[in-house]
Amino acid sequence: MSAFSAIGEDVERDRNEYTPGLEPQPTWCPGCGDFGVLKALKGAAAELGLSPEEMLVCTGIGCSGKLNSYFDSYGFHTIHGRSLPIARAAKLANPGLTVVAAGGDGDGYGIGGNHFMHTARENHDITYIVFNNEIFGLTKGQTSPTSPKGHKSKTQPHGSAKDPIRPLSMSLNAGASYIARTAAVNPNQAKEIIVEAIEHDGFSHVDFLTQCPTWNKDAKQYVPYIDVNDSEDYEFDNTDRSEASEMMFETENALHEGTVLTGRYYVDDRPSYQQEKQRIGEIPDEPLAERYFDDDYEWERVYDSFLDKHK
Amino acid sequence: MTDDELIWRIAGGSGDGIASTSQNFAKALMRAGLHVFTHRHYPSRIRGGHTYTEVRVSEDPVKSRGDGYNFLLALGDSFARNPQENAYYGNEEVKPLSENLDELNEGGVIVYDSGLLDTEDIPDFDERVADNGWHVYDIDLRTIAREHGREVMRNTAGVAVTCAIANIEPRVIKSLMEDTMPEKVFEPNMSVFDDAYETVQEEFDADAPDISVPEGDHDEDQVLISGSDSIAYGALDEGCRFIAGYPMTPWTEVFTIMSQNLPEVGGISEQVEDEIAAAALALGASHAGVKAMSGSSGGGFALMSEPLGLAEMTETPVVLVEAMRAGPSTGMPTKPEQADLEHVLYTSQGDSHRVVFAPAGAEEAYRQTRRAFQIAYEYQIPAIVLYDQKNGGELQNVPASVFDEEPNPDLGSVVTEAELADAPHDPSGKYNRFQHDVDDGVSPRSIPGQEGGRYLATGNEHMPAGHISEDPDNRVNQVDRRMEKMEAIRADLDADEGTNAHHGPEDAEYGIMTFGSQQGTVEEAVDELNEQGHSVKSLGVSELAPYPVEEVSAFIESVDEVLVVEMNASAQFRGLTQKELGRYGEKLSSLLKYNGNPFEPGEIVDGFVTSIVEDGTLPGHETKFVPAASD
Ligand SMILES: Cc1ncc(C[n+]2csc(CCOP(=O)(O)OP(=O)(O)O)c2C)c(N)n1
Ligand code: SF4
Numbered sequence A: 001m002s003a004f005s006a007i008g009e010d011v012e013r014d015r016n017e018y019t020p021g022l023e024p025q026p027t028w029c030p031g032c033g034d035f036g037v038l039k040a041l042k043g044a045a046a047e048l049g050l051s052p053e054e055m056l057v058c059t060g061i062g063c064s065g066k067l068n069s070y071f072d073s074y075g076f077h078t079i080h081g082r083s084l085p086i087a088r089a090a091k092l093a094n095p096g097l098t099v100v101a102a103g104g105d106g107d108g109y110g111i112g113g114n115h116f117m118h119t120a121r122e123n124h125d126i127t128y129i130v131f132n133n134e135i136f137g138l139t140k141g142q143t144s145p146t147s148p149k150g151h152k153s154k155t156q157p158h159g160s161a162k163d164p165i166r167p168l169s170m171s172l173n174a175g176a177s178y179i180a181r182t183a184a185v186n187p188n189q190a191k192e193i194i195v196e197a198i199e200h201d202g203f204s205h206v207d208f209l210t211q212c213p214t215w216n217k218d219a220k221q222y223v224p225y226i227d228v229n230d231s232e233d234y235e236f237d238n239t240d241r242s243e244a245s246e247m248m249f250e251t252e253n254a255l256h257e258g259t260v261l262t263g264r265y266y267v268d269d270r271p272s273y274q275q276e277k278q279r280i281g282e283i284p285d286e287p288l289a290e291r292y293f294d295d296d297y298e299w300e301r302v303y304d305s306f307l308d309k310h311k
Numbered sequence B: 001m002t003d004d005e006l007i008w009r010i011a012g013g014s015g016d017g018i019a020s021t022s023q024n025f026a027k028a029l030m031r032a033g034l035h036v037f038t039h040r041h042y043p044s045r046i047r048g049g050h051t052y053t054e055v056r057v058s059e060d061p062v063k064s065r066g067d068g069y070n071f072l073l074a075l076g077d078s079f080a081r082n083p084q085e086n087a088y089y090g091n092e093e094v095k096p097l098s099e100n101l102d103e104l105n106e107g108g109v110i111v112y113d114s115g116l117l118d119t120e121d122i123p124d125f126d127e128r129v130a131d132n133g134w135h136v137y138d139i140d141l142r143t144i145a146r147e148h149g150r151e152v153m154r155n156t157a158g159v160a161v162t163c164a165i166a167n168i169e170p171r172v173i174k175s176l177m178e179d180t181m182p183e184k185v186f187e188p189n190m191s192v193f194d195d196a197y198e199t200v201q202e203e204f205d206a207d208a209p210d211i212s213v214p215e216g217d218h219d220e221d222q223v224l225i226s227g228s229d230s231i232a233y234g235a236l237d238e239g240c241r242f243i244a245g246y247p248m249t250p251w252t253e254v255f256t257i258m259s260q261n262l263p264e265v266g267g268i269s270e271q272v273e274d275e276i277a278a279a280a281l282a283l284g285a286s287h288a289g290v291k292a293m294s295g296s297s298g299g300g301f302a303l304m305s306e307p308l309g310l311a312e313m314t315e316t317p318v319v320l321v322e323a324m325r326a327g328p329s330t331g332m333p334t335k336p337e338q339a340d341l342e343h344v345l346y347t348s349q350g351d352s353h354r355v356v357f358a359p360a361g362a363e364e365a366y367r368q369t370r371r372a373f374q375i376a377y378e379y380q381i382p383a384i385v386l387y388d389q390k391n392g393g394e395l396q397n398v399p400a401s402v403f404d405e406e407p408n409p410d411l412g413s414v415v416t417e418a419e420l421a422d423a424p425h426d427p428s429g430k431y432n433r434f435q436h437d438v439d440d441g442v443s444p445r446s447i448p449g450q451e452g453g454r455y456l457a458t459g460n461e462h463m464p465a466g467h468i469s470e471d472p473d474n475r476v477n478q479v480d481r482r483m484e485k486m487e488a489i490r491a492d493l494d495a496d497e498g499t500n501a502h503h504g505p506e507d508a509e510y511g512i513m514t515f516g517s518q519q520g521t522v523e524e525a526v527d528e529l530n531e532q533g534h535s536v537k538s539l540g541v542s543e544l545a546p547y548p549v550e551e552v553s554a555f556i557e558s559v560d561e562v563l564v565v566e567m568n569a570s571a572q573f574r575g576l577t578q579k580e581l582g583r584y585g586e587k588l589s590s591l592l593k594y595n596g597n598p599f600e601p602g603e604i605v606d607g608f609v610t611s612i613v614e615d616g617t618l619p620g621h622e623t624k625f626v627p628a629a630s631d
Helices: A034-048 A064-070 A083-093 A105-111 A113-122 A167-174 A187-199 A241-257 A273-279 A302-310 B018-031 B125-132 B141-148 B151-166 B170-180 B183-203 B227-237 B252-265 B275-287 B298-303 B305-314 B341-346 B362-379 B389-393 B417-422 B472-495 B516-531 B549-557 B572-581 B601-613
Strands: A055-059 A074-077 A098-104 A127-132 A178-183 A204-209 A225-227 A260-267 B006-013 B035-041 B050-058 B069-074 B104-113 B135-139 B222-226 B242-245 B268-271 B292-297 B318-324 B355-357 B382-388 B395-399 B456-458 B501-503 B510-515 B536-541 B543-545 B561-566 B588-593 B623-626
Touching: A034 A064, A034 A098, A034 A127, A034 A187, A034 A204, A055 A064, A055 A083, A064 A074, A064 A098, A064 A127, A064 B456, A074 A083, A083 A098, A083 A105, A083 A113, A083 A273, A083 B242, A083 B268, A083 B275, A098 A105, A105 A113, A105 A127, A105 A167, A113 A167, A113 B275, A127 A187, A167 A178, A167 A204, A167 A241, A167 A260, A178 A187, A178 A241, A187 A204, A187 A260, A241 A260, A302 B222, A302 B227, A302 B252, B006 B018, B006 B151, B018 B035, B018 B050, B018 B151, B018 B170, B018 B222, B018 B395, B069 B151, B104 B125, B104 B151, B135 B151, B135 B183, B141 B151, B141 B183, B151 B170, B151 B183, B170 B183, B222 B227, B222 B389, B227 B252, B227 B318, B227 B362, B227 B382, B227 B389, B242 B252, B242 B275, B252 B268, B252 B292, B252 B318, B252 B389, B268 B275, B275 B292, B275 B298, B275 B305, B275 B318, B292 B298, B298 B305, B298 B318, B298 B341, B305 B382, B305 B456, B318 B362, B318 B389, B341 B382, B341 B543, B341 B572, B355 B362, B362 B382, B362 B395, B362 B472, B382 B389, B382 B516, B389 B516, B472 B549, B501 B516, B510 B516, B510 B549, B510 B572, B510 B601, B516 B536, B516 B561, B516 B601, B536 B549, B549 B572, B561 B572, B561 B601, B572 B588, B588 B601, B601 B623
Parallel strands: A055 A074, A055 A098, A074 B456, A098 A127, A127 A204, A178 A204, A225 A260, B006 B069, B069 B104, B104 B135, B242 B268, B242 B292, B292 B318, B318 B382, B355 B382, B510 B536, B510 B561, B561 B588
Antiparallel strands: A178 A260, B006 B050, B035 B050, B035 B395, B222 B395, B355 B543, B501 B536, B588 B623
16 A cells, blocks of 8 residues: 555545535635635635645645635645745655645745746646735735735835736746636636646646735726637637737736736646656656655665765 | 874865865875875865865874974965966965965975976065975976876876875875776876976985874775765765755755765755745655755855744754854855854744754764754754864765664654554544644654645644644643653753763863864864873763753863863853853853864863963964853
């Protein structure tokens, strides 16, 4: 028997399997978009038939970071901005796990921006969901990297002088191989996108528009959205880099003009980091983590292999 | 220093092959049966600039670089040779000769490359030679090298000259060169060697200086190894198969050795975007069930403060290495200091705890790195191996049998799926991974992917299954349990023998205490002091957290006064000792050094005699004496 028998179980599942019983109840505000992400993730996990125990959900800090408190699987609620480095190492250590990382726009594009850029570049086989509510929620409504220019908050009383970052374009340029935007107001698309993102072999970035009715009443996320992949007005090939880039640019402008465009913007089938690293002989064929439980595994003694050059 | 001991200093420019030449020289002499110890001095620049390595060679075991040195091989700094005046590298060519004269012992030997260096450029050179009774050999090493091969081979010429003067059998060196050089390079190097060797025999009186390498014999196979090598091998033997890092001198050495060796044993090395990520990756791998490490030097370790606290709160085992260099901030990148002690002990917010080992030399570094992994994984706590630029880079001979230990794949306190079936779960079906009442505070962990083991690891305070909670009773229980581990670890470490090193006569009148890399130097100073008729013993402490309170108290109790020797300006180790012991301020004085160079044994001897025995004042500003609290 494998030490990790939860991995690869193939049974039909119900979304309620990912609800951790009576406790704890979500502490999100009524109407918060974060409920939409939780619902979509549960639906996606059920559809994929993933055992809660083969999933590791790593989150950062923020209202969004509580996702794995309310989603029943293995979880690592990390520190502000650091979910990605933890998630990608867990995946390298045990590639059998389904690893999902999640956090807010401040967490992922602000304090964790550097990790975001490099995780995308390296194309780790993990799924990253960013709760984009254009605001810092948990710390009570400060301007975030995605807040529009001119956004006023207690820490930006004269209105932000900065242009918001463009998460989709940034992700494309950094090297993510699956990039999509969806919204809490559209549960069906959200679930489908998360299913695809998890199935995708490589770094999947989902910019998930969530509303924060408590601190950000102006955000456009409440506006009915247009699914660009289904819309006749927006024919484009999302496997073509430059077409994807143009579409993202348009989408990011549109959001601040009051139109919400969502969909799959880029899908690239280049090899994941794990595959590349395996190809050059820097990653073992079998999951590393298995070895510690495998009585037949021969542990090499350093003495034999390395010490000769010191003699 | 005894008379029949060679301390050979090879000086030149950074990038001129000084390190590799000295390493081969040391290894050849180790193979010939001698004890060796090397000391590196290099500037924080890539090419050019004055650099040297010392190789101390003796019939008896050596624990430090020794006092001064007695043989200088001064090569030219090839990168200082710049035709354009005021160009970036400037004209520092003569430095390998001029910069090294102050520490050359009386009656010592100077060999310099007259093809590149001119003694006319050094004020009072001839006078100083006469005053000190130095023996000078001006040999055109550059031309010899050019005639038989290439200019870079002047290192070989210099080694040959050393052999001729110090009576080292050429075969000793040649056989090593044969082992390490490709044939194409080996042949011309041999011609260079022979020509230079004969030049000395024909043109100089090689017997004039009373300097010769002694003969020796090892009882068993030896290896020439550094502290950085030993830390890496200790980690590998302890089943560490994952490392993540970001380069920073001098930690880079451990990172490099691990990166080169891990793929060979099926492990993974990751060079990542910064040190926060590096430590976080180590946590991620460990959480997923792999023995993992990361590390850095002062500035990089500062960035690891947050993941360090997360490791403690989530009880994720991890080993971090901290290689100290002179600070604050980026300080002096290539110079050793022991001033990150408090940083390592106290960084990270809240009531956080970690285990800290500070090995003294290569042998201890291997054992204590293994111990650090065992403790980290058994007690689910971050463990730190604290060392410095000095013991990281020093090479010394160690019996090969030290490394002849079985690997340890034990993942520590984890549960199997079979055990999970009977383990306590909460009503939601989650595993109670952070149970309140457990032995020694250790609540076994499950690994993601295990059936029946799911839980939430979180940096927030949490209930037994990991749910975030601010419940006051739970808070107290969890804090108490996490703290209880430290007591259990202390008891566990107390059962080990000989981790902290005692040296000198048990009934001595005075004590010297130190930690980490200064231990060997202190021990040599203790021997010298006892030979001079003083009564002194030493204690080298290498367990810093939890602190060996009983062992240190007993040591201090047993003597009249203790001199605490450390390489920093604020007496951090002395401060730690007083804090942990809650007393003894009136018994502890400090001898401090923080100019970027480690102590030499003679400085400790002088410091002890002048300050403790004679109540006098130390000359110069190299070392500083801080008296006991009641003074
Ligand atoms: C290092 C650090 N800095 C600051 C904080 C305080 N903090 C907690 S959450 C947060 C921002 C949350 O905003 P976002 O990531 O957008 O998530 P949201 O709450 O909107 O879901 C901040 C600044 C922290 N926990 N750690
Ligand atoms: S503050 Fe905003 S983001 Fe946070 S829970 Fe409330 S609505 Fe959601």
